[in-house]
Amino acid sequence: MGYNQDPNVQPAALSGEVTMPAALAEVEPVQSVRTPAAIEYIATPGASLSAYLRAMKDKKILGDKCPVTGQVFVPPRGVSPVSGQRTTEMVEVADAGYVESFNITRLPIKSRPDLNPPYVSAWVVPDGANVGSISLVAGIEPEDVRIGLRVRAVWKPDDELEESAANILHWEPTGEPDVVLDDLRVIGKPGDAQ
Amino acid sequence: MRDIAVVASMQRQEKSIDNESEVEYMVPLMHGVKESIGITQADVGFTCSGSSDFIAGQAFSFVMTVDGANPVPPISESHVEMDGAWALYEAWVKMQMGEIDIALIYGYSKSSGGSLRDVLATQMDPYYVAPLWPDAFAIEALAARQLIESGKTSMEHLAELASRARDHAASNPNAVRTKAKSVADIMAEAPLMDPLRPSDIPASADGGCALILAAGDRARELCERPAWIRGIDHRTDAHTLGVRDLTTSMSARIAGEQAGVSDDKVDFAELYAPFTTSELVLTEALGLGDDTIINPSGGALSAHTMMASGLIRIAEAAQRITNGDGDRAVATAGSGPNLQQNLVCVLEGE
């Protein structure tokens, strides 16, 4: 038997009639039920992320340094994928960096009712770090944002600082010349060895 | 079948690991187990892990942990949403094809972040049973009741199993329930989920295990006395409550037969038995006799790290063989309500 080309033709084993008791003959079948479920979890950030969040209160951005290659990861997760080892040293990176790439998000998201589309969601690589993370870029028209744009963190007022990544409200342009990305990170240019 | 052995393992189990994330506490095991036998990730031909998003409380939670396997440059890797013992099975299958000689396996969970009893209720039939939120202890208490009513066991017998597990756990640095308790004291415990008492249920732990499999001569190079996998098989029972006879385990019996448990004397068994009742059912299904020492580590009753506990049983059994404490062992892993799924592994020294 070949491949069933017609999705309306049920497999033989499923095409038989289901016989219902006479008492149920006129009863409308139940098509769906709603069974709301909730489970509460206590989330623990771990050692590296804890340190990162604490430093946030002092307007400092901490990264993890790979003990073998020296690569710096922000936000830190306590492990270096390039060596497969636990990171042991935390280093402070700058609260300025560059936009590695970005999108202009034009649809609202539930978890952030405070964000009014369109807004710029960018990978920002802080100076001193080897990787970027997704960050909000503002203080510039979305259409004017570009790859390589230099940006700096805009922090909450000092009296509102908490142990939270939300202390950085967004990143804004510094006015410095753009960064040329080829110098900074490998990308699949034609002819690249990688 | 190709000869494949457990050559090294490392584990960590604690009542709760509060100051480290899953990847933070797993990296020392994943890296350490390789370091302990002088290999690096470049020597590893296949990496496979077991974990659960529902326990982590996060979708794609295993993505955070793969960084610990050193996946730069890229690695050949897979993940099962099952106990790490099934990750070991997947690796063992892969090694049978003869293309790779060494595999890294790991399994882990940090269940202290959520109520495991409630989380496990979401495993049940989503239309008929899960909406009732029957907790995991209540489901096993059904089996306990049937076992007692059928005359297969008694409250006293179960207390004996619980007491012995505590005695065995006393010498296991990874056990979390190690305090000795007499049969009489356990008999005096108020039932938690009648007829199950606190000593009949697992001592929940956070943690994980990393383990290395190696094939043939490579195994002999890496380990003085490798624990050879002579048979491994896994099966499932039906899920629907009431369809199964909870006093027996067809899945464990078939897996045990396929793995060749009864081919020779079994010196000791590490059974994935989170409840005293599950130990009873497994011992019978596998046909283990009085000459087999059951759960010398104290078993899952003494330290139960979901998603790793089955893998830890294999690691514990293998370590004893490597140490020369015995020549032939059985280890099992399980999953689902009333151990619906069972994996059986027979290990031997040379």
Next chain:
Amino acid sequence: MSGSKQRAAVIGVGQTKYASTRGDVSLAGLVREAAYRALEMAGKQWSDIDAVVIGKAPDFFEGIMMPEIYLAEALGCVGKPILRVHTAGSVGGSTAVVATSLVQAGIHGTVLTLGFEKQSESNAMWALSLPSPFTTSINAGAGGYFSPIIRRYMEYSGAPELIGCMVALKDRQHALNNPYAHVQDHELTFDKVVESPMLWDPIRYSETCPSSDGACAMVLTDETGAEAHDGAVAWIHGTAMRSEANNYGGRNVVSPKASEDCAADVFAQAGITNPREQIDAVEMYVPFSWYEPMWLESLGFAEKGEGWRMVESGATKHEGGDLPVNCSGGVLSTNPIGASGMIRFAEAALQVMGEAGAHQVDGAKTAFGHAYGGGAQYYAMWVVGAEKP
């Protein structure tokens, strides 16, 4: 003992009708619909199946922890082994690879493998954005993650701005030849794709995959079983999986090393030295239109920076193209996440079996199935052929 690798083949493929909501069936009913169709094509009964390998994306999608436990009876598994794979978006492909290895290793003779997702039974957006107290989320789903990568590709390749729209229209038109495909839009035009709203600029609504309910199953068997099979057979010529970290300094995000390594591995196994010449049909995981030119380059079908030219020239179209990509309509037309990778693998098999119906590539002898997941960090691929390897 050295171990040995046996031959394996696909002898049955079954799919459900894909839709945003399959409210007419339970989860069990959904998987059985695909499984029975695969069994029927293979001429097998449940009793012929030695083991089941099942895959799906995060359990939070349906709100059921390890749903294969509840599905044991529905999948005819009682007394048999069932293995559950989860490797993010690549899972459908990885699941087929693991199932293949059970046959290739000589453990089992005949295996049923199945991937599914029933997103309508829960809230996928919720499942993917469980609140974490430690991070500030500004990322709207997968599109939010992948759009900056696409922008990097557009910038370095210099591709014309509307290449993605061409891919989107092509795959939606291909879907019209596949009665199982979810999105069936007869009225769609290029202008409509271009004018559809930007969600994550540069990704438009019409350049984005849908969210679907559905399941896909295959019956795999060993050499003896395949030779005895009275019907079409797709021989498995190679399988590969690779994983890498999603963020490290020097990572090529547009063409990750894991993608290139995985392709090199699977092509070497299948004896393919010139993929564009030697492969007749491609089923590629393209959830956002621009990933077609990106993967064409990464997988070696095009030179770096030149993939978009294949799209522009129509080379990847079913009609008239020399390398038809996603004749089934692809992920852009059908996306039950846990099954999406397996659909790619199964559709590749159907092509070499000559069973793809209206979307059949004439005379296809060798086909390629592809899946990826996570932060473009998990890969699964296979090559299938009409001839025994």
